[in-house]
Amino acid sequence: MRIDVVTIFPGYLAPLREALLGRAIEAGLVELGVHDLRDWTHDVHQAVDDSPYGGGPGMVMRPQVWGEALDAVLGEEPARLVVPTPAGRPFTQATAQAWAAEERLVFACGRYEGIDQRVVDAYADRGPVDEVSIGDYVLVGGEVAVLVMVEAVVRLLPGVLGNPVSAQEDSFSDGLLEGPAYTRPVSWRGLDVPDVLRSGNHAAIARWRRDRALERTAARRPDLLDALPPDALDRADRAF
């Protein structure tokens, strides 16, 4: 997979070259290009924004600069263009799983009050464009959202995670939140690891973990339970 990111703050994307993601890049599992939007400005001030038509607070990012940048970065190769925005469709584990099958992702990081809408409209005629949001809160720009989304996608690529099974079994992959996890010591500050996890009874352990996941999901994210397909819960789950 090749990932390109266009931003006015390239340094914000430096964490993508650290740790797990950095190793994936070094291993050739992912190619990463980070591009400074201001490289496509032609004025002495390197202006990337202007006042909004219709008035209102803040500034809007200029379509001309974005058009030149995305034409150059996208080139002729097909790619999914991703535009983070607080007004976007929710970015979910299902989104990450779908994007993990893509050959190329290009992220356009806006700032100010966002990017002139005609940029999205113009590129929607050339290929898939996703306006997505990572959550119901407002950030200052798209860079942090790109860090989140790239990590969620790249961890799903074959060879990236040391233990690939966990990508299938982690939170949300079965529609539920992950239950609690424990490691040594068996007793810590008077708190003990649940006996079932040390029993060696794998069926009982699986049942216990499923029950804790259902319990946590019902308490913290009842919306996820409501969204489960009818056949997702078996009789034992329903007894829970």
Ligand SMILES: N#Cc1c(-c2ccc3ccn(Cc4ccccn4)c3c2)n[nH]c1N
């Ligand atoms: N994904 C995501 C986001 C963002 C996000 C993403 C990109 C930009 C580009 C500019 N801003 C600031 C801004 C503030 C107010 C109205 C419009 N835009 C962004 C915010 N905020 N919250 C999320 N879950």
